[in-house]
Amino acid sequence: MxxxxxxxxxxxxxxxxxxxxxxxxVRDGARRMLAAALEAEVAAYIAAYTDQLxxxxxxxxxxxxxxxxxxxxxxxxxxxxxxxxxxxxRVDEVTGERKRFSSAILPARCRKSPKxxxxxxxxxxxxxxxxxxxxxx
Numbered sequence: 001m002x003x004x005x006x007x008x009x010x011x012x013x014x015x016x017x018x019x020x021x022x023x024x025x026v027r028d029g030a031r032r033m034l035a036a037a038l039e040a041e042v043a044a045y046i047a048a049y050t051d052q053l054x055x056x057x058x059x060x061x062x063x064x065x066x067x068x069x070x071x072x073x074x075x076x077x078x079x080x081x082x083x084x085x086x087x088x089x090r091v092d093e094v095t096g097e098r099k100r101f102s103s104a105i106l107p108a109r110c111r112k113s114p115k116x117x118x119x120x121x122x123x124x125x126x127x128x129x130x131x132x133x134x135x136x137x
Contacts, residue, residue, distance in 0.1 A: 023077060030076045037105050042084040045101055052090060060089045061101075073112045081106065 042063065049061040064087040071078045086101035102108065 026076045027079055030074055031079045031081070034072075034079060034081060034106070038081075038083055038103065041103060041105055042086055042101070045086060049088075049090070054089065062087050070111070072106065072110065075113060 046061050046063060050059060052060045054060055064085040066082045067085050069080050069082045072081050073079075083103070083106060088099050088101050090099045091097070092099055
């Protein structure tokens with residue numbers, strides 16, 4: 001949580017979550033940017049299909065609120081994400097299954113950034129599991 005600091009008070013070093021203030025600002029910025037990107041992606045998807053209507057004249061692709069919030073591990077730390085949902089009632093003519101919106105930014109069951117998945121094996125290779133790094137001594 002961010003706090004207001006007056007010139008008479010010392011600058012806070014840590015927040016209630018145990019990290020530094022700059023880390024909290026970075027996480028909050030990452031959360032806001034991710035939320036804005038997801039909202040823009042959903043808006044573009046819905047705008048692409050506004051002309052498709054059912055027999056009653058209702059749109060086949062509409063917004064459907066937000067999914068349950070989830071934590072996503074990024075390079076700036078854990079970020080809580082509220083992903084927007086889309087109700088897509090269009091049916092694939094070949095298979096007969098309903099079409100679904102799939103986010104290119106944040107896939108359905110993504111809990112870690114792909115960069116995190118690349119770095120973790122390297123850290124273990126270089127001694128993370130055996131605590132062979134210099135800063136633990």
